[in-house]
Amino acid sequence: MRYHLVFLWVLVLLVGTIDWLLWRILITKEVQQGWRKWLGVAGLIVLPILFLAGFLYFGLQIPDASSPQVYNSFGTFLTIFLLIYLPKIFFLFVYGVGRLPDALPRKPARQPERHYPRITRAKFLSQVGIIMATAPFVTLLFGVLKGRYAFYTRHLKLSFPNLPQAFDGLRVVQISDLHLGSFGTNRDPLKEAVELINAEKPDLVLFTGDLVNNFAGETRGWDEIFGKINATMGKYSILGNHDYGDYSTWPSEQRKAANFKSIVAANRKLGFKLLRNESISLSKDGDVIALSGVENWGHPPFPQYGDLEKTWSQTNGEAFKILMSHDPDHWDAEVVGKKRYDLTLAGHTHGMQFGFELGKYNWSPAKYKFKRWAGLYQVGKQFLYVNRGLGYLGMPARVGMPPEITVLTLRRG
Structure with missing residues (x-):
């Protein structure tokens, strides 16, 4: 049981970190208010708690399960989790790779260069990341609806x-x-x-x-x-x-x-x-x-x-x-x-x-x-x-x- 609890806390820490990073990237100071602010709070606090509770529940139920319904319910829960968090992970990967050049040291330019505002670059990467993050969502959804029966x-x-x-x-x-x-x-x-x-x-x-x-x-x-x-x-x-x-x-x-x-x-x-x-x-x-x-x-x-x-x-x-x-x-x-x-x-x-x-x-x-x-x-x-x-x-x-x-x-x- 001790190892199960360690796994669960590592999982919730990972989920919380993902949501926190997305909050920092996507929610600017101008929109950190009203319904968008509460949506961010839900993603940052409520979702990790809900998924922690879900994994804890099934972690306790499955060993003593007396019917296949418990296994099937866990499969559905796991699918929902992946449908939500795989696109998030994919987005963060694309965004992080795109911003990597900003973290590398640069030699002083000999001639004046035109610099675009940092926010423009960030917005561009965010849009690209959002578009590309739809791929794992659509792929997994197809696997659920069609792939498992495509003999x-x-x-x-x-x-x-x-x-x-x-x-x-x-x-x-x-x-x-x-x-x-x-x-x-x-x-x-x-x-x-x-x-x-x-x-x-x-x-x-x-x-x-x-x-x-x-x-x-x-x-x-x-x-x-x-x-x-x-x-x-x-x-x-x-x-x-x-x-x-x-x-x-x-x-x-x-x-x-x-x-x-x-x-x-x-x-x-x-x-x-x-x-x-x-x-x-x-x-x-x-x-x-x-x-x-x-x-x-x-x-x-x-x-x-x-x-x-x-x-x-x-x-x-x-x-x-x-x-x-x-x-x-x-x-x-x-x-x-x-x-x-x-x-x-x-x-x-x-x-x-x-x-x-x-x-x-x-x-x-x-x-x-x-x-x-x-x-x-x-x-x-x-x-x-x-x-x-x-x-x-x-x-x-x-x-x-x-x-x-x-x-x-x-x-x-």
């Missing part, structure tokens, strides 16, 4: 010399990180996603974890939607770090165990066969490949329920093997060079729900947390694909990192 289908073709002939052309659709509680009662977006999945006519649909945010109740009513996903060779799933109920304080271990049991059962109701540290064989025209699913394994603070040794022991010498593992860090820790899985599918990162991609170059804050955070990776003859997630968590927005449906076509190379 994007990514197609990849991968070749493997050891892929059995009967599986040449196998179409695998991967989805990940549904976080059903974040959608609340809004079913329509994921109906569209299911239509996009079926349009790809997949042989396999593989879901790589995080069905919920925390609670089994989030899955109610979704079976009618996900039950309509069609795959000729089946639909399989694994558990993600959010599926264990670890992000809440439970009144008893029995309640937590009952919640987890219901989440496990929900995978079956939604039409998925859940693989929990186990492997199965998939057969076609006399050829066989292995499909393995390991429980969540991540670096702390993420849980390590995965048992790859147990999972690997259930394979039967198949020439080609696919592994589902929620956290991409698991690939480097226990798979590459240790277990001969040809293709590993992961999720977990969401691409931080923010970033951009220009051709082959992509960037997201996720790259500073995860070594493998989105897209395709290869080490030797082993491949990892990290799905950016179909749902969202926390802030109800996606900016430059659209919800993803991955279609992998496997060829015999």
Whole structure:
């Protein structure tokens, strides 16, 4: 709790400083009166207090939350905070950079120079800053209203010399990180996603974890939607770090165990066969490949329920093997060079729900947390694909990192 309070006071100090600087820049002595003065006071005093109270409230509520509504309310609160303060921070950056030359020492001019009044320069920078500060506001607002539902289908073709002939052309659709509680009662977006999945006519649909945010109740009513996903060779799933109920304080271990049991059962109701540290064989025209699913394994603070040794022991010498593992860090820790899985599918990162991609170059804050955070990776003859997630968590927005449906076509190379 002590660290939470320190964070909150640092946050309110930051917010107060931002509003104070804006007051000094935008409100001149001539207008520091009447309604404009009170508007400035509201920004300088009232807003920081309100946001401090909000963060304090949710900081106390979330650990003991008993329903997804608390998480969704915090996401809305955080979005409002960012919509207000991101433009302010952006404005101060633009204004500060523009005024930087004034702070640098200058050599005495040899010839008379024409000097514009300082106030004119300041006003110009203020106007430019205000115009440019609208960019983060509009971008985030678009991410809230449209970006989180702008489903994007990514197609990849991968070749493997050891892929059995009967599986040449196998179409695998991967989805990940549904976080059903974040959608609340809004079913329509994921109906569209299911239509996009079926349009790809997949042989396999593989879901790589995080069905919920925390609670089994989030899955109610979704079976009618996900039950309509069609795959000729089946639909399989694994558990993600959010599926264990670890992000809440439970009144008893029995309640937590009952919640987890219901989440496990929900995978079956939604039409998925859940693989929990186990492997199965998939057969076609006399050829066989292995499909393995390991429980969540991540670096702390993420849980390590995965048992790859147990999972690997259930394979039967198949020439080609696919592994589902929620956290991409698991690939480097226990798979590459240790277990001969040809293709590993992961999720977990969401691409931080923010970033951009220009051709082959992509960037997201996720790259500073995860070594493998989105897209395709290869080490030797082993491949990892990290799905950016179909749902969202926390802030109800996606900016430059659209919800993803991955279609992998496997060829015999």
